Amino acid sequence: MNLYSEYYVSKESERFVNKIWCLDNSIGENLIENKLVLPNGCFNLAIVSGNAIEVHTSKSKYEMNEGFYFCSQMTNKVLVNIQPKTKVTIIQLHGWTLSMFPNYELSNFTDSIIKLNSAELPFKTKIETGLNSDILELLNTINDYFEELNHTNPSKNTIEKICELIKLYKEEVTVSEIGNSLNSSQRSLQIKFKIATGLTIKNYIQILKFRKSVDQMVNSDLEKLKLTDVALYNKYFDQSHFIKKFKDVTKTTPKMFNSDLYFLSKKR
Known part of the structure; x- marks a missing residue:
């Protein structure tokens, strides 16, 4: 059994969905504990099947039994x-996907999780929560919904444009530069974002930059790849600045970082 x-x-759904990932202890006999997840600039819709999971964010502890949960942007492990x-x-x-649903006001909603009623889900097909639920059926349901959303919304809204510019400039762009590109005031963009x-534009950029640094460390030989190189490649001021930002999120230093404790994205 693969835990992760x-x-x-x-391809059309990728405009709104980064991926689907599973943590599977469905045939396990033991508690899997103290595994860690890093922020990555995404929201998560979690489907819990079977017994329960326990999640500790920087704000609270959540006991999540079988059902559906919406997870906000996370700013810490x-x-x-x-x-x-x-x-x-x-x-x-993706960070801009919730902006397609303007009824949601997320300005004070970070590092938090809420339980959803199945009726609150937008999908036309019912999603099963049982341990034997089929991942292929879920993929079809997700693709059907987001492909239609893509067709009915061909134009990008302001939040998607902001995120697109951040990606285009590889996280090296200021709010002022984004405002100039979109012909909009910084204040207006900050409020909308x-x-x-739930994040400021600067917070979002910092999370993406941090996660890129971690992925670079994990997918490289850190003994050969100096921390100074990681820091400079990802446009931190220097190694000390990189270490400080790293500790803010992980509570440890890059040298002491143990990737085996974390659920990290596979290299595509």
Whole structure:
């Protein structure tokens, strides 16, 4: 049994969905504890099957039994304990995806999780929560919904444009430069972005830059790749600045970072 696995949506759905990932302890007899997840600039829709998981964010502890949960943007590492006979399937939504649903006001919603009623889900097909639920059926449901959303919304809104510019400039762009590119005031952009994501634009950029640094460390030989190189490559002021930002999120230094404790993205 693979505890961690990833699944990918269609090309059209990728505009809104980064991927689907699973934490599967469905045939396990023991508690899996003290596993960690890092922030990555995405929202998560979690489907808990079987018994329960326990999640500790920087704000609170959540006991999540079988059902549906919406997870906000995370700004610090998250600790996860997975009970035996439990599976968690997570639909990872891009930072701008929730801006397609203007009824949601997320400006004060970070590092938090809320339980959803199945009736609150927008999908036309009912999503099963049982341990034997089929990942392929879930992929079809997700693709059907987000492909239609893509067709009915061909134009990008302001939040998606902001995120696109951040990606285009590889996280090296200021709010002022984004405002100039979009012909909009910094204040207006900041307000819209905070409502749609719960983060400031600067916070979002910092999270993406941090996560890129971690992925670079994990996918490289850190003995050969000096921390100074990682810091400079990702445009930190210097190694000390990089170490400080790293400790802010992980509570440890890059040299002491143990990737085996974390659920980290597979290299695609």
